[in-house]
Structures are given as structure tokens and as C-alpha cells.
Amino acid sequence: MFNYFQTKTIETSGAKINLVIGGQGEPLLLLHGYPQTHLMWHKIAHLLAEDFTVIATDLRGYGASSKPPGEPDHSNYAKRVMAQDQVEVMFQLGYETFALVGHDRGARVAHRLTLDYPTKVKKLALLDILPTYELYANSDREFATAYYHWFFLIQPYPFPETLISNNAEYFLRHCLSQWSKVDDAFTQATIAEYLLYFDDWATIHSTCEDYRAAASIDSIHDQLNREQKITCPLLVLWGKQGIIGKKYDILASWTAKAINVQGKGLNCGHFLPEEAPNETYSALRNFLVV
Known part of the structure; x- marks a missing residue:
């Protein structure tokens, strides 16, 4: 699904990181979410590669x-450590600076990376x-019902x-299916590819560890940095049909965390690049291309 992209594995100080790289121009790092892989960018990566050298990794x-x-x-699943993986990957590829896009868990890694x-x-x-x-500090019944996995995956x-x-x-x-609001967002081939890696005890364990870290050590790190703001330009996108888009004032939340913020909701659920690829690509390109 990534024609003309090259696959690489780069060994960082703490993990081996799989990635695909392709395109031309300034570097752009894409980080995926749960329960997915870098494959989630397959509908827009080739378009972004017209303007950027696109690097899409699998998170630790x-x-x-x-x-x-x-x-x-x-x-070892703290977002600080997962962010360090990505910085080391980009350094080994020859990039000291780069643009960064993250979805879901990858966005949480990206947030921490930008602070650190x-x-x-x-x-x-x-x-x-x-x-x-x-989100953890202000959780209520509606959020806990929709995001039950945040509380299930952190169990011992x-x-x-x-x-x-x-x-x-x-x-x-x-x-x-639960988090998507577009019926044809995922082909059977895409699901099979996700399942190829997800149906594995090591993956299931490590992805649980990602969430366990979020509710423990990440919370400590986040609390220590609550007053630190993102200094680079920030774009926030969300699915208007998802719980985040329906329940929260997303721009207001991120305005409190960054100096220069813009954003909008798209007519989809949680998986923006797969449910609304054209709108997601256009919003990203308009923001990223100077």
C-alpha cells in the first residue's frame, strides 16, 4: 500500500523501529494510533510525499x-521514551528538525516529543x-463509557x-467499527494487515503497557510540565462525530497548551486519515506547506 516507499528498520537506544520512507522535500514524521500501525496513513502518505520526505513509523x-x-x-512505554525513539530515528536518517503529525497514541507521543x-x-x-x-483528571461517566479501553487496558x-x-x-x-463513523473506512485487506501484527501476545502486552504508562508515569511527567506550552505552530484536527468532537471544546483546550493554534473538526469519527482522507490531507498540506 506504500508504492515507491522504502522499508527500513532503525535501532534506537531502546528499540528497533520499523518505518517506511518516501517522497521528496523537507522531512515529515507521521505517528499512528491504537490499535494500528503506520499503515493508517496509506490513503494520504503518497499525496504528502509530493511535497515532503515522508517517514511513517511503527511506534515501539x-x-x-x-x-x-x-x-x-x-x-519503558512512557511517552518520553517513545518520543526519544522517534528523535533517534530521525537523527539516524539525517534530520535534525522536522514536521510532525500524530494521531491518537502517536499524537500523545508527538505532544511529549515537542515538549521535550x-x-x-x-x-x-x-x-x-x-x-x-x-482527560484523566476530568473523566466522567460519558467519557469512561466511550473510552472504556483507557480503563480496561491499564488493569494489571x-x-x-x-x-x-x-x-x-x-x-x-x-x-x-466502534470508533469509526464511515462504513467503508477500512477494507478487508487493511484489517487483515492490522490483524497480522495485533494478533500477537507481545503486541497485545506492549500496547497495554502504552496505556498503563499513560495512567501512571506519563501522568507524573505531564503534571510536571502542565505550564509548559508548545512553541511551534500547532494544528489540531478532530472528528466531529466522535466523543472528543462532541463533548469538548478542543481549540480552547489546546490554546491553553500552545502559543499558536489553529484547527477544525472534520465530518467523521476517530480515524481521520482513513475516514476522511481528502479533507485530512488538504488540512495538513495547507498547514504544513509554507
Whole structure:
């Protein structure tokens, strides 16, 4: 699905990161969300590659990237560590600075990366998220019902791993269908590709660790940096039919976290690049191309 892209594996100080790279121009790093892989960008990566050198990675613990067992404090899946992976990848590819787009979990990694390495990121786009700390701190019944997985996946090992692995395909399909509002967003071939990597104990465990870190060590890091603002230009996009778009004032939330913010909702659910690829691409290109 990534014609004319090259596949690479880069070893960072803590993980082996799988990626595809293609196109020409300034570097653009794309980070995916749960329960997906870099494949989620397949409808728009070739378009972005007309203006940028596009690098789409699998996060630590996802896809074909390595999946180290979780530490007792979940520190090796902290967003700070996952962000460091990506900075090291870009450095080894020869890029000191780059534009950055993240969706869902990848957007949370991107947010942390931009706080920890503010001189690295020229422009940042975050798709369908609000700051993690604020969502946990202000959780209510509506949010917990829609985002039940935030509370299920953080349960102690091996409870969620055992239940999910009993029927990983059912769980994966449920996540994709529940959070999507466009019927034909995912082809059977796409789902099969996601399942190829998700139906694996190591992946299920490491992705649970991603969420366990979010509710523990990431929360500590986020609290310490609550007053730190994103200094580069920020674009926020969200699905107007999803819980985030319906329930929260997304621009107001990110305006409190960044100096220069713009954004809008798209007529879709959670998976913007697959549900509304044309609108997502246009919004990203208009923002990223000077």
C-alpha cells in the first residue's frame, strides 16, 4: 500500500523501529494510533510525499517495531521514551528538525516529543486528541463509557492481555467499527494487515503497557510540565462525530497548551486519515506547506 516507499528498520537506544520512507522535500514524521500501525496513513502518505520526505513509523510496541516486555513502573512505554525513539530515528536518517503529525497514541507521543525537544519540531499537527492529563483528571461517566479501553487496558498484567488474546480479531474489529463513523473506512485487506501484527501476545502486552504508562508515569511527567506550552505552530484536527468532537471544546483546550493554534473538526469519527482522507490531507498540506 506504500508504492515507491522504502522499508527500513532503525535501532534506537531502546528499540528497533520499523518505518517506511518516501517522497521528496523537507522531512515529515507521521505517528499512528491504537490499535494500528503506520499503515493508517496509506490513503494520504503518497499525496504528502509530493511535497515532503515522508517517514511513517511503527511506534515501539506496535506493528513490526520491537516489543520489549513492560517494566514494573511501565517506564519503558512512557511517552518520553517513545518520543526519544522517534528523535533517534530521525537523527539516524539525517534530520535534525522536522514536521510532525500524530494521531491518537502517536499524537500523545508527538505532544511529549515537542515538549521535550522543542527545537526539533518545526510544525506539529495532532489528530483527535486532548491532553492526556486533562482527560484523566476530568473523566466522567460519558467519557469512561466511550473510552472504556483507557480503563480496561491499564488493569494489571495479564488480565487484559488474556482476554484480548482469546479473540484478538474480534477485539480489533470492535475497536475499528466502534470508533469509526464511515462504513467503508477500512477494507478487508487493511484489517487483515492490522490483524497480522495485533494478533500477537507481545503486541497485545506492549500496547497495554502504552496505556498503563499513560495512567501512571506519563501522568507524573505531564503534571510536571502542565505550564509548559508548545512553541511551534500547532494544528489540531478532530472528528466531529466522535466523543472528543462532541463533548469538548478542543481549540480552547489546546490554546491553553500552545502559543499558536489553529484547527477544525472534520465530518467523521476517530480515524481521520482513513475516514476522511481528502479533507485530512488538504488540512495538513495547507498547514504544513509554507
